[in-house]
Amino acid sequence: MSESQKAVAEARNDVKMETRNVNIFYGANQAIRDVDLDITDRSVTALIGPSGCGKSTYLRALNRMNDTIHSCRVEGRILLDGENIYDRGVDPVEVRRRVGMVFQKSNPFPKSIFDNVAFGLRIGGEKDKDVIAQRVEESLKGAALWDEVKDRLQSSALGLSGGQQQRLCIARCLAVWPEVILMDEPASALDPLATAKIEELIRELRERYTIVIVTHSMQQAARVSDFTAFFYMGELVEYGKTDMMFTRPTKKRTEEYISGRFG
């Protein structure tokens, strides 16, 4: 194996997800055009861009959540550890067990805090009560929520504040041990303090998970992400290391957007 081949192989080891020639349509409307993007393992990739640029649509394609939308069609290849998740014979449920998702609006189930976190394990077939209890604790700790809720695990999750609910949703996602976590504007409905907590959490989670986050706030992208992808009108305009993107963007559109001239 030559040096260059080794370098490529090493680089590939670093890539968790690859998307190749991805086109996404809603009926006759094309929402995403020919996107090629690599998502690096154990890092945070931020997707930014003005409203309607397709970044959420693209995110939802990464764990086949778009399957639930009747008119939505995805073309191209999206690889997770080198396997195309859109291959025929791939069960989207298996994909979603490895690629979790946190939504814009916190959406806890109308159940207890404990049952919310345990949900993913139970539907996955876990029966052992001790295992479940242990994993719930671990996940709540992982989402920096344990200390706030440990005395009221059996009370309703709907009694938590907005920020706590969103961290509960993150804990619920962590409990099934995903490899990739997709976050769709996870802090957009939260106040600055709660937002800061979520951002801190994202930086911690990066150690163990691959995170892709859609955000409206460029400051947030700058604060939490290692890589940034800028989408405009359904196309990937520019992709690079976050510090480079925000200091020396190579494309005019990117510069205009991050300097706040439109969007």
Next chain:
Amino acid sequence: MRPRRAKSKLESSFRTPLWHRIAERAIAVLALAAIAAIALIFIFIAREAVPMLWEAEFAEEVQIRDLFFAKEWKGYDEPVFVWQPVGEPAKFNVMPLFVGSLKVTLLAMLMSIPLGVGCAMFIALYAPRAVREVVKPAIELLAGIPSVVLGFFALMVIASWAQATFGFHFRLNAVVAAIGLALTIVPVIFTISEDAIQAVPNTLTEAALALGARKYQVALRIVVPAALPGIAAGVVLGFGRAIGETMIVLMASGNAAIMELFDFTTIVRTVTATIAAELGEVAQGDPHWRVLFLLGVMLFAVTFVLNILGDVIIQRLQKRLTASS
């Protein structure tokens, strides 16, 4: 100079505008009218029944105790519950009628709840849109069929089919009446359950899917529990419809007042069918007349209590879904 509004001492400038106050009052009056209507119906029915407590004519013919308890009539060798208003002496025991009503209703509910809820789940969660657009209006149309037509169908078609299939001793019986009744209740339970299932926020479904839930797991563990208050409301409404339904049971139940608690293949006579069949035949103020109104009062009370019970259950379920304590 600023124009100044003349103000009386009584009229504060912070008062709600007059027409708002009038409108609010008007709405209150309309709401009260609906409640008053129900109260008045109850009062007018009760007014026909209550005189049985003191009327000499009634006491001569009937003892109040015999309305509810078994009695050993002349010619019988044990105490029995009998409804024989034209017998000599006339026997007015209401128990066989209530047993009949409850038997038919219970059986109809046992058939309708799984059918209605299951159908609602299928249409709301599984059926392709094209199927949904045909099936939903079709089932709702079923609710619009006059009950006399359904009664006729039960009497002619279902009764023969059921006898041929299950080998019933009596052609018309509680089972046949319950099947006919179910035809009217299933649409009620279906429509309300389907709406409740549709109303479950999509965000919950997505959350469950994103955690790797399969479709049936989303349906059984998330959607149906969240829709339970609505489904319960449909069941309560269906129950009210079932116990009050008259024409189908009048036509398809066989109409003999037999006191038999557990055998569902016997002929039954319901409270509603009895009132419908007999009230036109009796003289006003007659003891028989009074007893029929007593049946009405009791039916009203049973429905009322069960409705309140249903409401309490629905509120409990609702509370569990929104509890913030």
